[in-house]
Amino acid sequence: MSDLLAHLNPPQLQAVTLPPVHALILAGAGSGKTRVLTTRIAWLISTSQVSPHGVLAVTFTNKAAKEMTARLAALIPVNTRGMWIGTFHGLCNRLLRAHHREANLPATFQILDSADQLGAIKRLLKNLNVDDEKFPPRELMNFINSHKEEGVRAAQAQAFDTWAQRRVELYAEYERQCQREGVVDFAELLLRCHELLLRNEPLRQHYQERFRHILVDEFQDTNRLQYAWLKLLAGGGAKFFAVGDDDQSIYAFRGADVGNMRDFEGEFAGPNVIRLEQNYRSHGNILAAANAIIKNNRGRLGKNLWTDAGEGEPIRVFEAYSDLDEARFVVEEVRELARDGVARNQIALLYRSNAQSRVLEHELFGRGVPYRVYGGLRFFERQEVKHALAYLRLIGNPEDDTAFLRVVNFPTRGIGARSLENLQATAHQLNSSLYNAAASLTGKAGTAVGAFIRLIETLRQETGGLRLPEMVEHVLEKSGILQHYRTEKEGQERLENLDELINAAATFIDDEGVVMAEEAGESGALVAFLTHASLESGEHQAGEGDEAVQLMTVHSAKGLEFDVVFITGLEQGLFPHENAVLEGHTGLEEERRLMYVAVTRARQRLYLAWAQTRMLHGQTRYAVPSSFLDEFPQELLLRLNRPAPVSTGSGRVYYAAAPEPEGGLRIGQSVHHAKFGLGVIVSAEGRGADARVQINFGAAGMKWLVLEYAKLDPA
């Protein structure tokens, strides 16, 4: 018990040992928020204020949930297996599985990941003969998801013109299609669960009485629906403990609403707001820089990080001639650091957008520095794995048209677009799934389709008594997937991944077997595994070895920390991103929070780099340094000497001379425009009447202006 609370600083201790009240913990970067959250749970349980059964702990990522579970198990002897610790989606799934009838879902309902969802929407548009120029699938998907995240069903959605009405109809059609197929997308998982609790009073009461303490991590990232869901569950007197940092809210673009924090303060926490401001991660200069940056945002809940670690090193700034030059510099520094004994996995190269990783990777590769890139394809998202899962899904639920279409002709078995069109027409007539339509046609229509149906039926029978791993293996072999990749040139890696899928199934049974047997029964193993695959798409695919430099976007760096951090591409239009600047004040503030997150990742040393020219979308852009660079206190900065431009043996120079625009202007010059105000010329193109210049007007954004018409005065 005293062990439990040892080494907590006073605010941490206060937060952990708060009596049963609602509370908001404003936890700055590196202030030990996960520690506070887990210790709070451990303290509540070990002081018998709540049973493990009465705790609901919610996170955003599976990784965070796992970490919390592991830490809790290390703190107190408790069986975390049966506890409700998980992600919003995972917990909603659990609730919906347990009460699928009340939620009007089949026991075997499957979860669509984003790619599946997009596919389902494309298919819907095709079936309804909708012009996808007028209704781009991606846009429709965003429309549907954002409505669901606001808790708005198609029936309640507003539409003021015929186009918007049509869009709402398509939303409704999509809902019908999912319902018919027994599939549920990510947003639906939450919305359906919320509706279930809202409408079903006995169930609601049951859970409201059960959960006495609700604890939420990364509260600043919740959307409206998630907050509503939490409030509903807390409605029976549970104590609501939210931990978050409004300054690290960087997911507004996907529906997160920082306003939830302010609302929560008003509706729940009241006076119980505790600030964790002591930072245990970074040296003083880094923290001072972070504080100075974030200070420029308005409407913050307010927080000032401090440390007793000492000032540490100055922040190094490097101005490169080009993106290549920047990469060269970064990699050279990395090599030097590694020589000086810094572990490579303690060095992070951060960038605003993924496209920027290419130059860095190229340079790292060229110099033989091991590196690891985060982001990209994950295990359960790989095509061969998705194919295999589609067979399994079809065995578990023949109504799943998404799965059907994915593998009906994979490996190719002579079922072309024509037979599929017929099949879809039949399915439409019968108002049934493609699978059932195909089954009813078997005999008269194409034998190929019939053979496919027989294949699935056979697989279902043959695998009926098998354990999950054997089942997967059997399906891989008999479906022809393995054979297909064995003959393919580039199939080796895919075969390995399919092997890995069998292992994943075995591991899954070992890890989850007990829980599953309780919740789903023996036959539920397949469904549970498929759910696992959708909900937890697997580790990011990344290079092996922990002695590798870490490359990632600033977004994916949230929650991580490194001894040395390089923030690259600090150019206006890139970071802050042009699109964000165009969104105005809100957009710029989110970019600033992103900058804050980036800076606070560093423990000992921070580099800031920018390049005068950069290849972007196949064109060289002439850049202006990021406005954020001016927001750093200049006395904290150490400007590194720029090495003379270097030309390689091949004669290639690492920086390019900017083409000068006409009219006595030059790149980098400040000009004044009657409407947009003060700006800096960023690039130029064309001659004579075509001559245009690109000008960065700061808040007014980036503009291309034709010299002949634009009235520009040197400023």
Place this chain on the structure above:
DNA sequence: TGGGAGTGCTTTTTT
């Protein structure tokens, strides 16, 4: 059926 050419897009991303 599969590949090659042509077209268009391009911020961030978890579940």
Place this chain on the structure above:
DNA sequence: AGCACTCCCA
């Protein structure tokens, strides 16, 4: 530039 996607031909 690079990638995903579509379309058309052998």
